Amino acid sequence: MNKGTVAFLRGLVVFTLLLARPVLVRSADTIIVGVSGPSINMVYSFVARDAGLWQKYGVDARVVLFEAGSLLAQAMLSGDVKISISSGPAAIAARTQGADTIIVAACVNTLPYSIVAAKGITQWAQLRGKKIAISRLGSGTDTAIRLVLKKYGLDAAKDVMIVQLGTQPSRFQALAAGAIDATIISPPLDLAAKKQGYQILVNIAELGIPYPQQVIETTDRFVRENPQTVKNFLKGFIEGVRYAATHKDETHKIITKYLNTADPEIVEATYQSYLQVTDYSAYPNMEGLRNAMEEVAQRVPAVKSKKPEDFVNTRFLKELEKEGFFKQLYK
Missing domain, CATH: 3.40.190.10 (Periplasmic binding protein-like II)
Incomplete structure (x- = not known):
C-alpha cells in the first residue's frame, strides 16, 4: 500500500477508537445512538447531527461508533444504546432470542459492499x-x-x-x-x-439484492416510554437523508471530515454510493427481511417460525406520512 492509503486507514482506525470510548458523563436527556462502521453508513448519522437536524426536532443525540453490528447489538441489549443504525440480521437474531429490539425504519435496503x-x-x-x-x-x-x-x-x-x-x-x-x-x-x-x-x-x-443493510432500531420499551423522542429522531434522521442528497458540497465536507480523507475521487465515489443505495422511503423492505431471516435461521433456527412483520414497527413512519412530513420534505 502507498503512504496515502496507509494514512487513510490509520485515520479510520483512530476515528473508530475515539468514537467508541466509554461515555463517562452525559446529560440525562442525551440519547446514545450507536452506528456500525466505519463505512459509508456513518454518513447518515453525521449529516443529521452536523446539520443540526436532530436538534431542530429537540433530540440531543450522541453518536458512538462500533466496529461491528454484533457488538452494537450487545450494547443495545445492555440498554446503554437507545437507538442504533445497523444491519437487520442483528435485530432479527436478538428479537428471536427474546430481546425487545425492533426495527422502526430503514435507509439502505440492499447490500452496498x-x-x-x-x-x-x-x-x-x-x-x-x-x-x-x-x-x-x-x-x-x-x-x-x-x-x-x-x-x-x-x-x-x-x-x-x-x-x-x-x-x-x-x-x-x-x-x-x-x-x-x-x-x-x-x-x-x-x-x-x-x-x-x-x-x-x-x-x-x-x-440489487433486497437486504436490510441499514435499519434504525430501538426497543419496544423505549418506544413505549419515549414515543415522541423516537418520532422526532426519525424526523431528523430522514431529513438528514434528504439533506445529503440535495446538499452535495456540505455532504462532501462531512465525508472528508469523518472518513479522514481529502482525496476528491474517494469522497465523490463515497457520495455516489450513498445516492445509489439509499432508500428514501425509509420503510423496511419485507423481501429483504426475508432474505436476512433465511440466513439468520442457519444460526438461530427459531427464526423459521417468524414473519418479517414480527421484526418491524412502522407506526411512526405511517404517522409521519399521514401528517404530510414526507410530502413536505420532498416537494
Whole structure:
C-alpha cells in the first residue's frame, strides 16, 4: 500500500477508537445512538447531527461508533444504546432470542459492499479453499458474504474459510499483507483497494439484492416510554437523508471530515454510493427481511417460525406520512 492509503486507514482506525470510548458523563436527556462502521453508513448519522437536524426536532443525540453490528447489538441489549443504525440480521437474531429490539425504519435496503480479492484472484472459482474476512460472525458482513457466495455457487460452510478480523481498515490491511485472500468492504475502501490494484470481484449494490443493510432500531420499551423522542429522531434522521442528497458540497465536507480523507475521487465515489443505495422511503423492505431471516435461521433456527412483520414497527413512519412530513420534505 502507498503512504496515502496507509494514512487513510490509520485515520479510520483512530476515528473508530475515539468514537467508541466509554461515555463517562452525559446529560440525562442525551440519547446514545450507536452506528456500525466505519463505512459509508456513518454518513447518515453525521449529516443529521452536523446539520443540526436532530436538534431542530429537540433530540440531543450522541453518536458512538462500533466496529461491528454484533457488538452494537450487545450494547443495545445492555440498554446503554437507545437507538442504533445497523444491519437487520442483528435485530432479527436478538428479537428471536427474546430481546425487545425492533426495527422502526430503514435507509439502505440492499447490500452496498464490494468483494475485493487478492491480486491473483480474478474469478469466483479461485476462492475455493481460500480465506475471506468479515468483521464478526453474526454481523451484517457475515450475512452478506454468505448470500453472495450462494449466488455464485459457493457454500460458505464448505468451500471457503470465513475469518473474523474486525473493522474494514483491519481487513484491508490483512489483504494487503497476504494474510487473507478476499474480504468484503464498502466505499470508500473499495475504491482505495481498486486504486492499489486489487481485484473487485463484484460490486454487490449492482446486483440489487433486497437486504436490510441499514435499519434504525430501538426497543419496544423505549418506544413505549419515549414515543415522541423516537418520532422526532426519525424526523431528523430522514431529513438528514434528504439533506445529503440535495446538499452535495456540505455532504462532501462531512465525508472528508469523518472518513479522514481529502482525496476528491474517494469522497465523490463515497457520495455516489450513498445516492445509489439509499432508500428514501425509509420503510423496511419485507423481501429483504426475508432474505436476512433465511440466513439468520442457519444460526438461530427459531427464526423459521417468524414473519418479517414480527421484526418491524412502522407506526411512526405511517404517522409521519399521514401528517404530510414526507410530502413536505420532498416537494
